[in-house]
Amino acid sequence: MFRPILALMQKEFLALMKDKKSRFTIVIPPIVQLLVFGYAATYDLTYVPLAVYDEDRSAASRELIARFTGSPNFQEAARITRQDQIAPLIDRKEVLVLVHIHPRFTRNLLTGKTGKIQVIVDGRNSNTAMIALGYVRAIVTRFNLEWVETHGGPTPPARLETRAWYNPNLESRWFIVPGIVGLLTLVVTMLVTALSVAREREQGTFDQLLVTPMRPVEILLGKALPGFIIGAGEATVIILLTVFWFQVPLRGDLLLLYIGLFLFLMSAIGVGLMISSLSVTQQQGLLGAFMFLVPAIILSGFTTPIANMPTVVQKITLLNPLRYFMVVIRGVFLEDAPLHLYLRQFWPMAVIGIVCLALAGWLFRHRIN
Amino acid sequence: MNRKAAPEKRKPSTRGGSLMRLRGLVRKEFLQIMRDPSSIAIAFLMPVSLLLLFGYGVSLDAEHVPVAIVVESPSRDTASFTGAFERSKYFDPEHYGAMRAAKQALRDHRVDGIVRLRSDFAQKLQSGATAPIQVILNGVDANTARLVAGYVEGVWTGWLSDRARQQGRTLEMPVEVDQRIWFNSEVRSRNFLVPGLIAVIMTLIGALLTAMVMAREWERGTMEALMVTPVTIREVILGKLIPYFVMGMGGLALSVVMALYLFEVPLRGSLWVLTAASALFLLVALGMGLLISITARTQFVAGQTAIIVTFLPAFLLSGFLFDIQSMPVVVQGITHAIAARYYVAILQTVFLAGDVFPVIWPNALALLVMAAFFLGVSRLKARKRLD
Structure with a gap:
C-alpha cells in the first residue's frame, strides 16, 4: 500500500517544486510576509x-x-x-x-x-x-x-489600579505576530492543495489516476501528505522567527502547539482538497480557495475579536479551523493556558479535518463531469 | 519572431478592422465567461457575500464584555459601584465570591477582566483616604484590553461624579478633555471598515478575474493560435480587459449600494469622484492580474501568485486597519507598492470627509502611475513571450 502512496507523493512534490516559479512562490513569500506583516500589523501608534x-x-x-x-x-x-x-x-x-x-x-x-x-x-x-x-x-x-x-486640590476618593495579565505593556505585536503564524500556515496549505486536484482534472490526468489500481484513500494520502510536510516545515520556520526575531515570549508547551498545528494542518488540507476536488477548472479552484481563505482569516479573531461579532456570525465561525488554531497558538505563546482550553479547540479541528478529507476522497470518484 | 511579424500585420489593418476584431475578442471572452460561471461568481457573488459577512462580522466595538466582580465585604458603597457596572452597556458583570475563582475564570477565558473591591474599600472611602480598585485584564488581545480599560475608566468617572453630586459637591479635575471626533462622531467602526473592505474586495475581484485568463490561453495553446491571426497584442489585452472591467465595475456598484443602504455608511463626497477613483483602481487590479497571468506561464503558478500578492498585502498593508505612519520606515516604503493603500485613502476620505482634493489628487495620481505600469509591462511581456 505504501509504495503507490510514496510514488504519488514524489510526483506531487515534483509538480510543486520542479517549476522554479512555483517553488519560489511556496517557499519565499510566506517568510518575507511574516517579516513585513510582523512589523506592519500593530495597533500601537508611534507617530x-x-x-x-x-x-x-x-x-x-x-x-x-x-x-x-x-x-x-x-x-x-x-x-x-x-x-x-x-x-x-x-x-x-x-x-x-x-x-x-x-x-x-x-x-x-x-x-x-x-x-x-x-x-x-x-x-x-x-x-x-x-x-x-x-x-x-x-x-x-x-x-x-x-x-x-x-x-493641592481635591483627590478622588477611589482610584483604579489596572494591570494586564500575559501582556503587561499591552503590546499589540505580541497578539498579532502569533496570529500571523496561523495565517501564513493556512495560506501555504491552500497554495499546495487548492489547485492540485483541479489542475489534474483540467488537464485530464486525474482520470488516468482514477483508473490505476490506487484506492481513493491512497490518492488522498498521496495528495495530502506533501501539503502536510510543506505546511509543517514552513510553520516551524515561522514559529522560530516569531520567537527569536520578534521575541514574542513562548510560555506554554511546544508539544501542545504541535498537536494543534497537526490538527490544524489536517483540517486546512481537508478544506483545500475538498475545494480542489469540487472544481473542474483551476479558475474555480482559485475562486474556491479565496472564498474560504478570506472569510477564514477575517472571521478567525486574528484582528477583530469574535466576541464582537453578532451571534449568527459567531455561529458561522465555529466552522472555521483557523479560529481554533488562533486560540491554541496564542494560548501556548502568551498564556500557558490550562489544558482543557486546548482540548476544546482540538476536537473541532479534528472533526473538520476528518469530514473534509472524507468528502474530498469521495468527490474524487463522484465528481466527474 | 513576433517582433518582425507584428508591424507587418498591423499595416493592412484599418481602424474599422481593428474595432471589429476587438469586438470579436470581447464577444469570445464574454462567451467564455458565460460558460464557466466562476467569473460571474467572482464579480457579483463574491462582493455581496464577503461584504455581508464582514460588514456584519467585523467590528472593533466591544459590548457586553464579561467581567468578574469580586466584592470582599459588601456594603452600600460597593453596591453603588458595582451597580454602575450593571447599568453599563459595555459590561456583563458576573459576581464571584473569591479572587481565586475569578482568576480561574480569567484563565479559562470565561471573563475578560476582574474588578476587585478589597475588604477595606468602604472604610477607606469613608475615611477620606483614596480607596484602590483593582482591575485585572486579559492582555493577550492588547487592543481590546485597552478598549476595556477605557470603558472601566468611564464607569469609574461616572460613578465618582454621581457620588460627588449626591454629596452636594462637584468633582473638579484640574484639566478636562473635551473631545471631538470628526467625520465619525458616534465612532462606528463600520464606517471605516466597510470602505476599507471594499478596497480589499476590489483587489481580489480585479486580480482574480484576470489572473488566470492569459495563462489559460498559453497553457492551452490558444494564444499561439490567436497570434497567427491579424489580431495584435494590444487588441488581445484590450479584449481581455474590457469584459472584466465591465464586470468589475458592476461588482463595485453593488458594493457601494450595500455600503450606503445596508450598512448606512455616509457618502459625504461626490459619486463621480468615487466612480472615477474606483475605475482607476480597478484598472490597477486588473492590470496586476494580467501581469501575473502573463509572467506565470501556467494557471497553477498564476493562481498561487494571486493568493500570495493580493489578499494579505491589501488587508494588512493598505492602512485600512493598521496605521501606516506608525510602521517602520522600510515597511512604509513597501506599502507604496500596494495599490489598495491609495484606494483606501481615497475611499475613507470620499465616504467620511468629502471631496478633499489635496488628499484625492496625489492618491489618484499614484493609482494612475500604477495602472500605466502594470498594463504597460503586461503589454511588453506579452510580446516577448511569444517565443
Whole structure:
C-alpha cells in the first residue's frame, strides 16, 4: 500500500517544486510576509502628527504641551494661531490630533475651576482615533495627578489600579505576530492543495489516476501528505522567527502547539482538497480557495475579536479551523493556558479535518463531469 | 519572431478592422465567461457575500464584555459601584465570591477582566483616604484590553461624579478633555471598515478575474493560435480587459449600494469622484492580474501568485486597519507598492470627509502611475513571450 502512496507523493512534490516559479512562490513569500506583516500589523501608534493651538501661552499650557511633544507617540507637525487653520489641517490628513488650549486655561486652573482643553481627532479611521485619544487621556490624567500633588486640590476618593495579565505593556505585536503564524500556515496549505486536484482534472490526468489500481484513500494520502510536510516545515520556520526575531515570549508547551498545528494542518488540507476536488477548472479552484481563505482569516479573531461579532456570525465561525488554531497558538505563546482550553479547540479541528478529507476522497470518484 | 511579424500585420489593418476584431475578442471572452460561471461568481457573488459577512462580522466595538466582580465585604458603597457596572452597556458583570475563582475564570477565558473591591474599600472611602480598585485584564488581545480599560475608566468617572453630586459637591479635575471626533462622531467602526473592505474586495475581484485568463490561453495553446491571426497584442489585452472591467465595475456598484443602504455608511463626497477613483483602481487590479497571468506561464503558478500578492498585502498593508505612519520606515516604503493603500485613502476620505482634493489628487495620481505600469509591462511581456 505504501509504495503507490510514496510514488504519488514524489510526483506531487515534483509538480510543486520542479517549476522554479512555483517553488519560489511556496517557499519565499510566506517568510518575507511574516517579516513585513510582523512589523506592519500593530495597533500601537508611534507617530501621531499633532497640531497645537495654544491661546493661553502660559507656563501651565506650555508644560502640558511639552508632555505631548515629549511623548514617544506624538510628533508635533503644526502650531497654529487661528481657528480657521484647524479644518484644512485635519481634512488634508496633515495632522491626526489637534490640541486646543483656551485663553482662560491657566486662570481656571489656578482658581480651582476646571481648565478645559479641546481635542479634535480625525475619525476617518475611528480605531486609530480612539487609540490616539487614549494616549491624550493618559497624558492629561498624569498631568492632573501631578498638578493636584504640587498645587493641592481635591483627590478622588477611589482610584483604579489596572494591570494586564500575559501582556503587561499591552503590546499589540505580541497578539498579532502569533496570529500571523496561523495565517501564513493556512495560506501555504491552500497554495499546495487548492489547485492540485483541479489542475489534474483540467488537464485530464486525474482520470488516468482514477483508473490505476490506487484506492481513493491512497490518492488522498498521496495528495495530502506533501501539503502536510510543506505546511509543517514552513510553520516551524515561522514559529522560530516569531520567537527569536520578534521575541514574542513562548510560555506554554511546544508539544501542545504541535498537536494543534497537526490538527490544524489536517483540517486546512481537508478544506483545500475538498475545494480542489469540487472544481473542474483551476479558475474555480482559485475562486474556491479565496472564498474560504478570506472569510477564514477575517472571521478567525486574528484582528477583530469574535466576541464582537453578532451571534449568527459567531455561529458561522465555529466552522472555521483557523479560529481554533488562533486560540491554541496564542494560548501556548502568551498564556500557558490550562489544558482543557486546548482540548476544546482540538476536537473541532479534528472533526473538520476528518469530514473534509472524507468528502474530498469521495468527490474524487463522484465528481466527474 | 513576433517582433518582425507584428508591424507587418498591423499595416493592412484599418481602424474599422481593428474595432471589429476587438469586438470579436470581447464577444469570445464574454462567451467564455458565460460558460464557466466562476467569473460571474467572482464579480457579483463574491462582493455581496464577503461584504455581508464582514460588514456584519467585523467590528472593533466591544459590548457586553464579561467581567468578574469580586466584592470582599459588601456594603452600600460597593453596591453603588458595582451597580454602575450593571447599568453599563459595555459590561456583563458576573459576581464571584473569591479572587481565586475569578482568576480561574480569567484563565479559562470565561471573563475578560476582574474588578476587585478589597475588604477595606468602604472604610477607606469613608475615611477620606483614596480607596484602590483593582482591575485585572486579559492582555493577550492588547487592543481590546485597552478598549476595556477605557470603558472601566468611564464607569469609574461616572460613578465618582454621581457620588460627588449626591454629596452636594462637584468633582473638579484640574484639566478636562473635551473631545471631538470628526467625520465619525458616534465612532462606528463600520464606517471605516466597510470602505476599507471594499478596497480589499476590489483587489481580489480585479486580480482574480484576470489572473488566470492569459495563462489559460498559453497553457492551452490558444494564444499561439490567436497570434497567427491579424489580431495584435494590444487588441488581445484590450479584449481581455474590457469584459472584466465591465464586470468589475458592476461588482463595485453593488458594493457601494450595500455600503450606503445596508450598512448606512455616509457618502459625504461626490459619486463621480468615487466612480472615477474606483475605475482607476480597478484598472490597477486588473492590470496586476494580467501581469501575473502573463509572467506565470501556467494557471497553477498564476493562481498561487494571486493568493500570495493580493489578499494579505491589501488587508494588512493598505492602512485600512493598521496605521501606516506608525510602521517602520522600510515597511512604509513597501506599502507604496500596494495599490489598495491609495484606494483606501481615497475611499475613507470620499465616504467620511468629502471631496478633499489635496488628499484625492496625489492618491489618484499614484493609482494612475500604477495602472500605466502594470498594463504597460503586461503589454511588453506579452510580446516577448511569444517565443
